[in-house]
Amino acid sequence: MKKTKLLNIVMVMVISASLLAGCRNSTENQPIPSNPVNKETVDTAASQTDGVVKTTAGLLQGTNNNGIYTYLGVPYAEATERFVPAGEVKPWDGVRKADAYGAMSPQGAILGMPINNNETGTNNNCQNLNIWTPGTGDGKKRPVMVWLHGGGFSIGTANNAMNDGKNLSQSGDVVVVSVNHRLNVFGHMDLSAYGEKYKYSGNVGTTDIVAALKWIQDNIVAFGGDPSNVTVFGQSGGGAKVLSLMTSPYAKGLFQKGIVESGATETMGVTFSTKEESQTLTEHILKNLGITPDNLEKLQNVSNSALQEASTKALQDTANTYKIPAAFTNDYAMEWGPVIDGDYMPTNPVTKDGFADAGKDIPLLIGSNLNEWTTMVPSSAHTNMTEEEKNAFAQAYPNENASGAKNVDTFIRLPMLKIMSHKADQGGAPVYAYVFTWEDATRGSSHGAEIPFVFDNVSGNADLQKLAKTVSQAWINFAKTGTPSAEDLPKWEAYDRKNGATMILDTESELVHNHDKSLMKLLEPNYSY
Template sequence: MSSPIVEVQGGKLKGEVNKTVDNVEFLTFKGIPYAKPPVGELRFSIPVPPEPWDGIRDATKDCNICAQFDSTSQSVVGDEDCLYLNVYTPKLLTDGTLMPVMVFIHGGGFIHGHGTNYSAHSPDYLIEKDVVIVSFNYRLGILGFLSLDCKDAPGNMGLRDQVQALKWVQKNIKQFGGDPDNVTIFGFSAGGASVEYLLLSPLARGLFHKAIAQSGSTLLPWAQNHKLKKLAYKIPSTKGKAITTDQDLLSFLKNLPIKDLIALSITAMSTSTFRGGIYFGFVPTIEKPGDWEPFLDKKPYDLLSRGEFTKVPFMSGCCTHEGLLMLATEELLARLEKLVKEKFFFEFLPFDIAEGDKLEMENKLKSAYLDAQHEFDDNNAFAIDFFTDVDFFGGGYISSCLIAKRSSPVYFFEFAYDGGLNYLKKKYNIHHKGACHGDEGGYLLKSEILRNSKVSKTDELVRNRLVEMWTNFAKYGNPTPQVNELLPIKWEPVTETGLAYLYIDENIKMKDELYPARTKLFKDLFAKYDLLSA
């Protein structure tokens, strides 16, 4: 089948045959429109279904990535016309047997990244386990998350794009051999936070049946901003233009050339002060009431605490040294070095601490990080651990605990393996020991970044284990349905009384009490204080 043809709602698609690294054939359909291009008057608007097409659409080429600022070239890349998805399937439906579907949501802080560039995220490892893989783009930065409290820019458009993509999956995935009643959403970083947001939003109910949030949560400071209008008003002021009404601001932003809009939004973000290690500006927010159906209108912590979320089998986890991300750029490194030198934690703690509690909190922070044992003896180890917790682990741990109180099963992992396929360490050339933020991604998805990496037998073992557990979870809602040579232990779910978790290194094992002093600190912080917005 050199040119497979599939008919979906909208028209016919011509795909192509590919082979995995192990020479296993699978079918690829790229650049499928799942929404109408959000251009012109539709810039910042809620997504709408795509227009049908005549004839057979060529689905063999990568589509546009969404418009974004590329820090390497210091230029705006991509396009506004970007709402497309890819489908990868082991086979088309022949005998009536449908396969589980795994929908990948890319990361990048809600301002970078893409899900449809084949070389960046290819499904070679997963596809061999008889699952259908879907990946897609969603609007980023100001295009996806401008919020002006009106129907033409309500906020969370990028998350609404994700809902629209999931609706497309429900309507069309059978044509590719996928089971619309067995859909797992999974993602890293902002993709992991997106998974949690989809759990919380009524708009996504019934569109998926299992969820995996890796190194991302709705409770992280960089994954929410409730001062987006203030940020948006900075954009015309950078051009020396005085705008005083929301409607005039919307008109101004709609009419800016796309490259100017993206570049000016990055400039506006750079003038913001913030707590924590990382900040991305235009990200998800809580919407104010209006004449549209909100994606999110309550605080994530409150929704999780009250059990107001979609209750499906859930997997979450983090890498041991997420905070190594602070070594990735000069700007992040400067924040890390400031903490190492001054040892004043409160400056980077993104919670609205009552004035009378600040001294006590600073002492608790020093006790938890300066007086604690660290895996490595480096002088910045305490700061790496602190930023690990502030930007990733703290929120992910708390959200998993809250979900486990209202729903089961919930599985939690800690990825500690430091090998040849550790994704972000390779991408940013980080030589520090330990598993960095997003490093487990290289063991699940094939990436061009890792093309020249030397892969050891242990790397292959870790990769095979992760692929087996993730696809088991997609198939059965249980990552270890049976113990065998590859998976020698049973991954126990989290309970209401404690967080049992799977420790993933060269060997895998179950553990209890993950960083007890640090987890207690964040339990108290989330229970007592609100997160700060920039």
């Protein structure tokens, strides 16, 4: 199946990441306005102390939404140039309103999806976050849960109603934060060969997230949060971002726990781009733009559309050179992501002997969904299963309809098994595994199906409401204690290679052991983890 046939399917995957709900307009490369207010407004806001919080850059006015204080578009850093780490936020006078979403990164392409170069609300200076909290200035130190959105490292936004943190914050008495940061060519173009200024350009999108975590360390107490109890969690590309933070020594100590939801493929999460691949990619981009090392600073003013067009062609040329396999097809493809530079990213998340050193002491909750892509991408389904394979599915998932055997996922499930197994091998903090099996009537247990349950943003019958409470509570308790648990779940054992302990999350949840080991081996006999 050619990549052009995947476009509508890809939109299903990234719908949660590409919605622009409430995203305010700005023009790419212009600084984000600091919401100046007149003297009368300042005086009124200052006297109205409810929801006013003091940050390192100035006072912020949030909104009270039925007991949950919400702060939108809060700047945590400022990017005055492309391809370099962002600097500190310029302080403002008076009280700044935080009642509108900030800019998101210019959007790129992923899995062959066309680029929307006319996207409004995008800016290289997109370093802002959103906060939901049950209380400010009340002396409490609540767990902090930092959400990293999906869309690979190429597209997406924190400004998404599906990931609204109000219900999660309210039900768990936690502070929820979602982060906008640079993506695609703006976040991961490796210019390190062209001078010290661009030393970290290949990982500048990750430096944004690290800057957000540093801002949280300095400011979250004012929002009722505990800077010594921070959990980063994300789905798909957001999960891969969690893994990148567990790999970088520059993020060490800024968070204590990680949650990865369907967040890995072989080249995004298990491994990332090599230095050689990333520098070849940059050479292709510069050649396509007619830019040489002598006039490199022209990159600061190249239009977004020209930059993205040059990047799209360069990604394909680089993939062809290094024979990087595409998802779901027999073609080659390269996606944007972190660069293993030996410094900011010393190694891949999965190493030969275990897991990245920086993540050794970080407990990890990790899992995937039963179907992921198979109900949306027919070429990824196991359409010609043998009787032995069908029987293995029935043994692995006795509560599932046998007719769904062909739609069991291996594309993400196997890389997740590799990550959790190598993390367990490391002998550090524990790993907790899950498979989410609740099925939508039309899409099965597809990619992203767990997100509304995690955020407790589910409408439906009593069983669905109960599952949402169970899943969100498990995530909350993991953030609080480092061990996932919920009232309706059995005791959640840590995973290792021997026990294969995995929680099946559904309207009837259960803990199983090595449940699909035989099935995975039959379906993908050459995959080793």
